[in-house]
Amino acid sequence: MSLLTVGTMAFDSIDTPFGKAEKIVGGACTYISWAASYFTGDINLVSIVGDDFPEDELDQLRNRGVDLTGLEIKVGSKSFYWSGKYHQNMISRDTLVTDLNVLAEFNPILPEKAKKSEFVMLGNITPSLQQKVLEQLDPAVDHFIAMDTMNFWMDLAMEELMHVISQVDALIINDEEARQLSGEFSLVKAAKKIFSFGPKFLIIKRGEHGAFLFHDDKMFFAPGLPLAEVKDPTGAGDTFAGGLMGYLSYLGSPNFENMKRAIIYGSIMASFCVEQFGINNLKNINYNMIQDRLRVFHNLVKFELI
Amino acid sequence: MSLLTVGTMAFDSIDTPFGKAEKIVGGACTYISWAASYFTGDINLVSIVGDDFPEDELDQLRNRGVDLTGLEIKVGSKSFYWSGKYHQNMISRDTLVTDLNVLAEFNPILPEKAKKSEFVMLGNITPSLQQKVLEQLDPAVDHFIAMDTMNFWMDLAMEELMHVISQVDALIINDEEARQLSGEFSLVKAAKKIFSFGPKFLIIKRGEHGAFLFHDDKMFFAPGLPLAEVKDPTGAGDTFAGGLMGYLSYLGSPNFENMKRAIIYGSIMASFCVEQFGINNLKNINYNMIQDRLRVFHNLVKFELI
Numbered sequence: 123m124s125l126l127t128v129g130t131m132a133f134d135s136i137d138t139p140f141g142k143a144e145k146i147v148g149g150a151c152t153y154i155s156w157a158a159s160y161f162t163g164d165i166n167l168v169s170i171v172g173d174d175f176p177e178d179e180l181d182q183l184r185n186r187g188v189d190l191t192g193l194e195i196k197v198g199s200k201s202f203y204w205s206g207k208y209h210q211n212m213i214s215r216d217t218l219v220t221d222l223n224v225l226a227e228f229n230p231i232l233p234e235k236a237k238k239s240e241f242v243m244l245g246n247i248t249p250s251l252q253q254k255v256l257e258q259l260d261p262a263v264d265h266f267i268a269m270d271t272m273n274f275w276m277d278l279a280m281e282e283l284m285h286v287i288s289q290v291d292a293l294i295i296n297d298e299e300a301r302q303l304s305g306e307f308s309l310v311k312a313a314k315k316i317f318s319f320g321p322k323f324l325i326i327k328r329g330e331h332g333a334f335l336f337h338d339d340k341m342f343f344a345p346g347l348p349l350a351e352v353k354d355p356t357g358a359g360d361t362f363a364g365g366l367m368g369y370l371s372y373l374g375s376p377n378f379e380n381m382k383r384a385i386i387y388g389s390i391m392a393s394f395c396v397e398q399f400g401i402n403n404l405k406n407i408n409y410n411m412i413q414d415r416l417r418v419f420h421n422l423v424k425f426e427l428i
Numbered sequence: 429m430s431l432l433t434v435g436t437m438a439f440d441s442i443d444t445p446f447g448k449a450e451k452i453v454g455g456a457c458t459y460i461s462w463a464a465s466y467f468t469g470d471i472n473l474v475s476i477v478g479d480d481f482p483e484d485e486l487d488q489l490r491n492r493g494v495d496l497t498g499l500e501i502k503v504g505s506k507s508f509y510w511s512g513k514y515h516q517n518m519i520s521r522d523t524l525v526t527d528l529n530v531l532a533e534f535n536p537i538l539p540e541k542a543k544k545s546e547f548v549m550l551g552n553i554t555p556s557l558q559q560k561v562l563e564q565l566d567p568a569v570d571h572f573i574a575m576d577t578m579n580f581w582m583d584l585a586m587e588e589l590m591h592v593i594s595q596v597d598a599l600i601i602n603d604e605e606a607r608q609l610s611g612e613f614s615l616v617k618a619a620k621k622i623f624s625f626g627p628k629f630l631i632i633k634r635g636e637h638g639a640f641l642f643h644d645d646k647m648f649f650a651p652g653l654p655l656a657e658v659k660d661p662t663g664a665g666d667t668f669a670g671g672l673m674g675y676l677s678y679l680g681s682p683n684f685e686n687m688k689r690a691i692i693y694g695s696i697m698a699s700f701c702v703e704q705f706g707i708n709n710l711k712n713i714n715y716n717m718i719q720d721r722l723r724v725f726h727n728l729v730k731f732e733l734i
Contacts, residue, residue: 139613140613307445307518307658308654308657308658309654310654331634332637332638334654341654342727342728342729342731343729344729348616348640348649349616350614350617351614352614379732382731383732386731417733420731423648423651424729425648425688425692426685426689427723
């Protein structure tokens with residue numbers, strides 16, 4: 123089935139304890155689309171870039187089955203630019219530069235085909251823009267909608283954010299955000315509270331520590347895979363969401379059992395992502411590598427009851 | 429088989445965002461012994477307290493099969509006292525008071541029976557005291573020795589610490605400590621480095637995030653169980669180690685497969701521990717509760733490959 127991905131495309135300059143990269147291609151929608159492209163060849167991308175964005179990068183996405191009809195290329199403008207430096211722990215980071223550029227003018231317009239996407243992944247953007255996307259979806263189609271967001275919007279636009287949250291099937295956030303949104307410290311209690319806001323699935327990302335899935339009174343946990351090399355955590359959360367939603371689009375039925383596997387596939391894609399800077403590693407994997415890592419994940423947590 | 433537990437017994441005053449407890453019974457050896465007592469009825473405890481330590485608490489340990497012959501009760505002296513306040517995240521904490529009291533005079537003397545314990549759990553104390561324990565073990569017995577330690581000793585007594593580490597089978601530390609000890613950020617690389625120091629098993633505790641087991645080129649992960657109530661993380665790491673070593677003492681053969689299950693049992697015991705202050709919850713569990721939680725752990729991470 124088809125997947126709609128909405129969010130930023132950007133240039134990133136990244137400084138980690140393990141290296142540096144200057145002005146490489148990034149952005150949530152880029153990571154989401156690359157990761158999802160390993161599971162579905164029917165992706166509709168909606169984003170905005172300036173005319174400085176490399177045509178070659180767009181071609182590579184097209185070659186992966188990503189329909190860029192919904193990508194606005196603003197002539198004479200610059201793409202969104204972000205620069206950050208990670209701390210020694212590779213988790214916390216300082217933002218050095220945020221140049222919104224074209225992102226300040228982003229007004230997502232969905233092509234007709236995109237409106238019919240059965241699966242929708244709303245990357246982390248202003249809740250009002252996420253709302254605009256939701257309002258354009260074809261009401262004749264039964265959509266499965268997942269969204270990402272961040273504490274920034276909880277502080278600045280809580281009312282609009284809650285309205286968007288009330289309309290989605292799955293919320294994908296980190297543990298701090300889940301705690302802030304729910305006012306509960308216990309993630310079990312946070313999940314119950316968040317279900318009362320609308321979503322039926324809550325996915326809590328914990329970076330290198332893995333990810334939780336909550337649904338009804340059930341829970342599931344996918345560990346973070348310990349890796350010999352971690353060079354750049356940028357985009358890992360988006361890659362996780364992209365792998366997850368890509369795999370769900372492939373399966374078609376977003377029930378708890380399928381969601382469990384989808385979260386494992388999301389974790390697999392994120393584990394590839396962080397091994398290199400930016401989207402580099404996401405371009406170089408293949409089916410066998412994904413299957414090999416699936417078995418590593420399976421063995422990592424497998425134990426016999428007696 | 430029998431288990432030797434060595435470490436502190438103490439009074440703790442604990443302040444968490446979810447409550448307070450004044451001068452309750454604590455200490456690594458207390459938590460380790462209580463947790464282990466659910467798996468083996470043959471525990472030899474070696475520790476030191478003042479004559480202010482409640483006789484009733486000692487009787488309760490005796491009733492659990494803990495032999496207190498190796499416990500020195502120093503008349504006219506006070507027990508070790510620690511007081512701490514947890515931050516909002518329930519992970520980091522400030523130590524408010526540390527009164528060593530009798531702990532300053534701790535000179536572990538192993539009773540004859542304790543010297544023959546097949547399994548040994550060295551709680552976190554001065555490496556020189558851990559060394560004294562190792563030197564008293566009966567060389568005719570094939571011991572399986574696990575130890576805990578902390579960054580404090582890496583800063584202050586690295587040489588003595590490394591000597592102790594070189595003699596143990598399993599090292600049980602947290603991720604920051606593993607990184608400091610090895611000089612490697614990647615836990616995969618840290619494990620390889622630490623194996624070169626002597627231990628054959630490395631167990632990395634990550635608090636609420638779970639625990640890793642490394643052995644040869646194999647790894648295993650036990651998640652932290654999301655709980656509705658977490659009141660007090662104090663002693664969770666010791667309880668984990670106690671459950672782990674208690675279960676291994678019960679099984680007898682410390683191979684990788686058994687160690688995996690032991691780490692799950694350690695995690696189960698730790699999950700009970702944090703639900704109440706101090707050792708309260710550890711006194712009130714039973715076999716069925718442990719088995720129920722074992723199934724929760726099993727389902728938490730279980731997924732089918734296809």
